[in-house]
Amino acid sequence: MRVGRGRIGATLLAGTALATAALILTGPAQAQIDADAPASQMAEAPFEVSIPPQPMASALNALSEQTGLSFVYATRDLEGIASPGARGRMSARDALDRLLAGSGFTARQMSARTVAIERPGTATPHDDAIQLGLLRVEGAQAASPGARLPYETPGSSAYISQERIQRFRGTTVGDVISGTPGVLTGENRNSGSLDLNVWGMQGMNRVPVVVDGAQQSTVVYRGYSGVASRNYLDPDLLAEMVVDKGPSTRPEAVGATGGIMVARTLAVGDILDPDESFGIRVRGELRGNTTSPPPAGTKGGLQTDSLSPTAHGASSSGGWVRSCEPSERFPDFCDRHPVEGAIPQAAYAQEAPPGSRPATFAPTGGGGSIVVAKRWGEQFDLIGAYARRSAGNYFAGTVGPSAEIGSTFSEHRVAGGTIVRERLTLQGDTRFRSGEQVVNTAYDNTSYLLKGTARWGGGHSLEVGFNRFDSDFGDMMPSEIVRGEGFRQGEASNVLSDTWTARYRYQPEDNPWLDLRVNVWDKDIELQRNLYYGLILWMASWSPGEPVMLPAAAEFSRRTGFDVDNTSRFEGTWGTLSVNYGASLTREDISSAPYPELESGEYSMDLTMDKHDGKREERSAFVSAQWEPVGWLRLDGALRYTESETYDRNETRESYRDENGRLVWGEWLNNAQSHSGLAPVVTATVMPVEGLQLYARYAEAIRTPSLFESTSGFSAGITPLASIDPERMRSREIGLNYVRADLFGEDELRLHLAYFDNRVSDYIYRVVGVGSNLEEAVFRGAEMQAEYDRGRVYGSLGLMHYDEINYCAYTPDNPPDNFVKCYPSGVGFSDNFIPPRQSASLILGTRWFDERLDVGVRGIYNSRRPDMTFVGSGQVNVRWSPHTVWDLYGSYDINERFSVDFNIDNVGDRYYADPLLIGITAAPGRTMRAGLTARF
Numbered sequence: 001m002r003v004g005r006g007r008i009g010a011t012l013l014a015g016t017a018l019a020t021a022a023l024i025l026t027g028p029a030q031a032q033i034d035a036d037a038p039a040s041q042m043a044e045a046p047f048e049v050s051i052p053p054q055p056m057a058s059a060l061n062a063l064s065e066q067t068g069l070s071f072v073y074a075t076r077d078l079e080g081i082a083s084p085g086a087r088g089r090m091s092a093r094d095a096l097d098r099l100l101a102g103s104g105f106t107a108r109q110m111s112a113r114t115v116a117i118e119r120p121g122t123a124t125p126h127d128d129a130i131q132l133g134l135l136r137v138e139g140a141q142a143a144s145p146g147a148r149l150p151y152e153t154p155g156s157s158a159y160i161s162q163e164r165i166q167r168f169r170g171t172t173v174g175d176v177i178s179g180t181p182g183v184l185t186g187e188n189r190n191s192g193s194l195d196l197n198v199w200g201m202q203g204m205n206r207v208p209v210v211v212d213g214a215q216q217s218t219v220v221y222r223g224y225s226g227v228a229s230r231n232y233l234d235p236d237l238l239a240e241m242v243v244d245k246g247p248s249t250r251p252e253a254v255g256a257t258g259g260i261m262v263a264r265t266l267a268v269g270d271i272l273d274p275d276e277s278f279g280i281r282v283r284g285e286l287r288g289n290t291t292s293p294p295p296a297g298t299k300g301g302l303q304t305d306s307l308s309p310t311a312h313g314a315s316s317s318g319g320w321v322r323s324c325e326p327s328e329r330f331p332d333f334c335d336r337h338p339v340e341g342a343i344p345q346a347a348y349a350q351e352a353p354p355g356s357r358p359a360t361f362a363p364t365g366g367g368g369s370i371v372v373a374k375r376w377g378e379q380f381d382l383i384g385a386y387a388r389r390s391a392g393n394y395f396a397g398t399v400g401p402s403a404e405i406g407s408t409f410s411e412h413r414v415a416g417g418t419i420v421r422e423r424l425t426l427q428g429d430t431r432f433r434s435g436e437q438v439v440n441t442a443y444d445n446t447s448y449l450l451k452g453t454a455r456w457g458g459g460h461s462l463e464v465g466f467n468r469f470d471s472d473f474g475d476m477m478p479s480e481i482v483r484g485e486g487f488r489q490g491e492a493s494n495v496l497s498d499t500w501t502a503r504y505r506y507q508p509e510d511n512p513w514l515d516l517r518v519n520v521w522d523k524d525i526e527l528q529r530n531l532y533y534g535l536i537l538w539m540a541s542w543s544p545g546e547p548v549m550l551p552a553a554a555e556f557s558r559r560t561g562f563d564v565d566n567t568s569r570f571e572g573t574w575g576t577l578s579v580n581y582g583a584s585l586t587r588e589d590i591s592s593a594p595y596p597e598l599e600s601g602e603y604s605m606d607l608t609m610d611k612h613d614g615k616r617e618e619r620s621a622f623v624s625a626q627w628e629p630v631g632w633l634r635l636d637g638a639l640r641y642t643e644s645e646t647y648d649r650n651e652t653r654e655s656y657r658d659e660n661g662r663l664v665w666g667e668w669l670n671n672a673q674s675h676s677g678l679a680p681v682v683t684a685t686v687m688p689v690e691g692l693q694l695y696a697r698y699a700e701a702i703r704t705p706s707l708f709e710s711t712s713g714f715s716a717g718i719t720p721l722a723s724i725d726p727e728r729m730r731s732r733e734i735g736l737n738y739v740r741a742d743l744f745g746e747d748e749l750r751l752h753l754a755y756f757d758n759r760v761s762d763y764i765y766r767v768v769g770v771g772s773n774l775e776e777a778v779f780r781g782a783e784m785q786a787e788y789d790r791g792r793v794y795g796s797l798g799l800m801h802y803d804e805i806n807y808c809a810y811t812p813d814n815p816p817d818n819f820v821k822c823y824p825s826g827v828g829f830s831d832n833f834i835p836p837r838q839s840a841s842l843i844l845g846t847r848w849f850d851e852r853l854d855v856g857v858r859g860i861y862n863s864r865r866p867d868m869t870f871v872g873s874g875q876v877n878v879r880w881s882p883h884t885v886w887d888l889y890g891s892y893d894i895n896e897r898f899s900v901d902f903n904i905d906n907v908g909d910r911y912y913a914d915p916l917l918i919g920i921t922a923a924p925g926r927t928m929r930a931g932l933t934a935r936f
Contacts, residue, residue: 047066047089047092049066049067050275051095051274052085052274053082053378054082054274054375056083056099057081057269059083059085059099060078062274062275063092063095067092067095069096071114071115072117072148072152073116073117077515078117079461081509082103082378083100084099084101096115102509104510105118149242150750150785151739152737153737154735155695156244156756156783157242157244157245158182159240159242159243160177160180162238165235165241166235166901167901167903168858168889169235170905170927171394172189173233173234176241178860179841179860181799184196184197185197186916186917187478187916188914188917189438189919189923190476190478191220191475191495192473194209194231195228197833198259199245199258199756200758201259201729201760203227203832204706204708204764205255206255206258206703207261208260209233209260210261210262211233211238211467213563214500214522215521216231216497216523218525219708220529220555225878225918234445236385237369237387237449237467239264240263241261244260246258246699246731246756247729248701249624249636250262251563254620255642256701256703257729265449265465266449267453268374268375271383276375277376278373279372279935280370280372280936282369282935282936283369283933284366285929285930286363287363287928288361288362289357289928290358290392291356293392293439293489294355294437296490299351300437300439300488301430301439302432306347312347313344315337316421318423320341321340321420322339322409323419324337326416327415329416334417337419343407343424348405348424350405353436354439355437357925360904366390366391368387369385378455379454380453382452383449383452384449385450386448390443390444390445393439393489394925395436395437395924395925396435397909397910397912397922397923400911400912401428401881401912402429402433402434402435402436403429403430403433404426404428405427406426407423407425408422409422429880429881429911429920429922430920431487431920434911438922439474439488440475440490442474443471443472444473444492445473447468451463451466458508460504460505460506461507463501463504464503465500466499468497468498470494474489474493475490475531476919477531478919492530493527493528495526499523500521501520503519504517512571516564517566517582518564519561519562521560521561522560524558525557526555527557554593555592556592557590558589563583565581565622566581567579574629575630576627578625578626579626582621585619586619588615590614591611611713612650614648614649616647616706616707616710619642619643620641621641622641624639624681625637632686633684634685636682636683636685637680638680638681639680640678640680640701641678642676642704643704645673646707646711647670647671647672648670651670652669652670652671653665653668671710671711673705677702677726679700679701679728680700681697681698683697691741692736692738693736697732697735699731699733701729702726702729703728705771709764709766724771724773727764728761729760730761731756732757732758733757734754735753736751736753736754738750738751744790745790747788747790748788750788752785753783754784755781755782756779756781758779760779761776765807765828765829765830767828775808775809775810776806778805778808778822779802779804780804782801782803784798785797785798792847794845794846794847797841797842798841799839799840800840801838802838805824805835806823807822808821808822809821809822825867834867835916836862836882836915837863837866838863839861841858841860842859843858852893852894853891853892854892855888855891857887857888861882861883863882864880865879881912883912884910885912886907887906887907888903888904889901896935897935898933899932900930900932901933902929904929905926905927905929906924907926909925
């Protein structure tokens with residue numbers, strides 16, 4: 001298995017980085033600004049400023065580092081804008097004036113230490129001059145523009161910085177977003193991919209994941225547990241992630257009824273300081289709580305096929321008789337049902353779990369990355385990165401509702417009397433025992449990134465990039481686990497994902513009407529899954545007695561996209577107006593290779609399980625506008641038109657009922673569908689005082705059926721004469737944003753509150769074998785995000801609560817007396833997407849030694865699965881208990897070149913199951929991580 005061998009290479013890479021750092025820890029410490037200077041002196045005091053000509057965004061970052069100012073600006077506005085730089089001894093005011101000279105941008109004070117960088121006309125008319133007052137001397141760290149995004153946007157969103165990505169990367173990629181209010185990932189412990197859930201919406205591109213402008217998602221079949229959307233990305237190569245909740249006006253947000261995640265990979269500015277032209281960053285990490293996978297075929301977890309009462313001496317499959325009371329009519333009833341002895345200990349026996357758990361601080365896996373960045377003046381920069389990360393199967397925790405064999409009592413009343421029976425049952429949240437190795441959770445990931453940017457006169461820029469993700473990983477078929485057929489260690493599955501991107505921008509300095517962006521991308525995924533799946537063989541009337549490996553058959557998914565948009569800005573006595581308009585085109589194709597012939601002893605068969613094979617094209621045009629008639633009011637509006645066409649290469653036979661109700665089969669057809677529609681967005685924002693926003697938002701989004709929903713395959717047939725309608729999200733949201741500096745001195749408070757009522761008409765759902773529309777799905781609730789930073793101490797709090805989650809069916813013409821219209825537990829496989837009703841996250845941290853040492857604790861709480869009554873899916877109940885998990889973290893900057901970080905994830909060794917799990921897989925127990933970063 002490649003995972004085992006990969007762990008050696010990854011550990012060597014981590015060890016090399018650590019050893020290199022140990023040899024050269026003598027780098028000079030970074031100079032610090034005098035923290036005791038009075039604030040008034042800081043405003044006018046001269047600084048030694050050294051900022052060479054470079055892109056405007058990086059120039060402002062350099063000025064922030066050298067003076068303590070905090071700048072707020074729209075990242076998109078500064079793309080392609082150059083700064084002449086500033087050198088010499090001068091005040092912060094003079095330095096900023098020089099950086100902005102000739103750019104057309106102005107500066108406006110937002111708070112005591114924060115300055116907004118704006119285009120002409122976007123500042124409040126009566127406050128368009130910069131007034132540098134109190135600068136940051138001691139106390140709160142200046143928040144980046146991205147970090148303020150959730151607290152300055154009239155709508156709910158989340159920002160995940162590079163620091164957070166590395167600090168809370170956890171064991172799987174989904175751990176990066178853990179603790180984000182309203183955002184979860186489904187099937188987090190399987191395959192090393194993301195399947196985002198935002199406000200209860202998940203799957204089938206309801207929440208697209210876009211990296212450097214390219215969409216990522218592919219859909220995989222999960223047996224009688226539905227399907228999963230997989231987005232493959234490597235946290236080592238990510239610079240930042242933004243999540244818009246609900247319908248979005250971004251050009252990439254076509255079909256995003258739930259929301260959208262937009263991520264950016266590393267750029268030169270993330271590695272180099274403003275005055276540097278070349279640099280290297282090396283990272284190494286060691287982790288524990290893993291072991292090399294056992295041989296293929298090794299059983300894991302508790303099995304239920306051995307819990308039959310009659311196999312252990314009971315007289316009935318109903319269990320062992322514990323008491324019997326005859327009725328008056330049948331006095332000899334209990335003679336036929338005598339009380340039986342205790343359940344024999346042999347009935348509780350199970351195979352021992354594989355492997356033994358290592359000590360907490362024993363390194364058993366690891367990885368590392370190397371990033372090289374180069375600048376050639378202002379005209380060109382290039383970045384290349386390589387990352388390798390590998391770990392064996394992890395071990396579950398020990399404190400909590402782990403799997404065990406117990407017994408339950410049940411009363412049976414029949415004509416002859418009443419019997420109480422005891423029978424064996426499987427208890428706990430998953431099938432894995434306390435502290436057990438969770439088979440098929442190993443991985444070996446290798447990633448590459450190459451990206452270059454060219455800039456030339458007149459505001460032109462072009463960025464071209466390539467990103468490869470190559471992963472061997474353990475894969476699990478969830479329905480194999482829930483039926484208890486024998487979950488086993490398998491051979492590694494593999495995914496190879498290649499992404500090409502090209503993004504052009506034209507932003508002339510003196511033309512506010514022209515800010516043109518063109519984006520072209522191509523995403524190619526090849527997936528091979530090796531699965532133990534006895535059900536397929538059973539359905540083929542082939543029963544060798546033991547589950548066997550289903551041979552890998554490559555699945556191919558390719559997406560190609562193009563989008564173009566332009567922003568025009570206008571200013572007059574009626575205020576300021578910004579209009580963004582454009583169009584997009586996306587093409588998608590899925591296919592697969594045939595299964596190889598399966599041979600085992602005297603058995604031989606050709607598995608002909610149909611797979612999805614089809615194509616889809618989606619076109620969109622949009623326009624959005626932002627108008628500020630006065631300084632305290634802002635109005636936003638958008639309109640998007642979407643149309644799509646799908647074609648199924650697999651033929652499906654049409655069928656219908658004749659006048660006598662008899663089923664009539666027609667000809668074989670290739671299903672072809674086309675859909676279109678319009679979706680508006682309207683937002684009003686009132687800003688009565690500085691730092692406070694009150695907003696109301698109404699937004700719609702249309703999602704036409706995905707390629708998976710429009711094509712036929714195993715367990716997912718469609719009827720050509722019964723088209724699935726697009727689903728339409730109607731979202732109503734009211735909220736409050738508040739940013740306040742100097743609340744109790746040198747500090748900053750950021751707060752976001754929102755209440756939403758989201759209703760999805762014609763919600764597309766699926767039961768085993770067929771997909772259709774529900775009349776409506778309802779998601780209503782409230783969320784809060786808050787951050788407080790006082791420099792020495794800081795913290796954040798996130799809360800999420802759902803008032804209502806409901807899935808409502810169409811009412812038939814003649815409903816039966818027992819007809820139930822709405823189901824809070826979901827209909828069909830939509831039950832896999834229902835989030836916990838309450839969740840919370842808390843971070844408390846402190847900084848010491850001139851903020852070189854940063855330590856803290858994070859806690860995440862999720863309530864139990866809301867409802868265990870499933871409708872129409874035919875799957876076994878999947879549950880999770882309420883749980884709170886605590887993580888410890890810390891980092892220390894040794895000097896300007898070297899830093900170390902350390903984590904103990906799940907410090908309490910909690911045994912728990914993640915929300916939205918499908919395969920009943922326990923989460924990792926206590927896990928140590930330690931790393932070192934070197935910059936040259």
